[in-house]
Amino acid sequence: MNMRDDETDAPKVLTYLDVRKIFGSFVALAGVSMEVHKTEVVCLIGPSGSGKSTLLRCTNGLESIDGGEIILDGHTLPRDGRGMRAVRQRMGMVFQNFELFPHMTALANVASGPLTVLRLPRREAEERAAALLEKVGLADKAKSYPANLSGGQQQRVAIARALAMQPEVMLFDEPTSALDPETIGEVLNVMKALAEEGMTMLVVTHEMNFARRVANHVVVFERGTIIEQGPPTQIFDAPLVVRTREFLSHLGWAG
């Protein structure tokens, strides 16, 4: 079955089949189907509360799903704790509020996954962490604590921390929504560089310029369903669905 007309040849990394999630009486996801292919950047856009973040959180099992299935590399995601833990190690997650560990230096934050989960020797874990801090442009902040870093710097450390587990896919949950305007750019640049290296990325964002320029595929959410998906040229220049156009004009998107 081909869900998309902008289908690439790259293998599917993530497949969502009729995914449902209900919180009490609130339907967060009312049957969502989509795909993420290897090396693709897929942006999820739409009004807040439309289910984008919930889909991300279901992907790495921070929320359980109530129906449908999520398939990673051909295998349906397990629902048990142990199985989910193994899956999480293959996905990096970046949170809106960074969630750096405040009692650890930037270097220790980045090394924490390899050290605790992969049980690498300390030297090896810290070498890996130092290289990643260098990559996000924060080599000189290795010994700083999160409280002494700007929001943009904290988020770049958080990206390095997720990359330290050498994930197959990166999940970004509104990574710039909590940032001051002047630090948004530095985070988006790191994400763009990551995309250019071929990282598979699933990004929930309100940064339409980023989605327009970096995404291969854009998915528009509304009230727990996908109302439209396609290449950015379609979504931003010639949306097929009226509500997509309405949502974008609401954000002041001029096309």
Next chain:
Amino acid sequence: MNLHWSVVWDNAGALARGTELTVLLTVATMALAVPGGILLALMRLSGSRPFAWFSASLTELFRNLPLLLVIYASYYVLPLALGVAFSPFVTALVALGLNVSAYNGETFRAGIASIRKGQSEAALALGMSGWQAMRVVVLPQAARRVLPVLASTWVSLFKDTSLVSVISVGELAYTAMLIRSRTFRVLEVLTAMAVIYWFLGYPQAKLADWLNRRFGVSE
């Protein structure tokens, strides 16, 4: 009224040994009650009903009984229940340890609960197990947050150790009362006791205040 301060100097050695035991009892009780408190908090938050119930019962029992009663009860009940007679020092340690563990358990529980959910989610997202997330991410932060509370518990404990004099543990209060009953110099002995407790307690209280300022407000 004649005061004979010589009674204090003549018994300085005994008072020093009593003071030493008071400090030792405080340190040993805390050394038991910090891990004890963490254990109680983890059991309470474990999600296992029997563990949570056991922890809650123990906590509420010892938090709501007078310490003096717990000390007497340990002294008379422990040997009957276990068939072994412990030294007064060990008995005191059990009683104080149970009491302070109950308080510390509540302190740690509040501390752990105060760490926002996103922190453990970030740890889980890296692939950590629930226990690893607790050990590496949540507990170290909770420990910092509860440090000021633990410090004031410590100061209370230091003074409350005087209660175990009722089961003839030879700490400062017991020693002082012994000197009093031998010499009948009540005012001199009480004054000496007050001075020793105050000069040892005051820096501890100041340290607790400092910890409160240093770690009380976080993030």
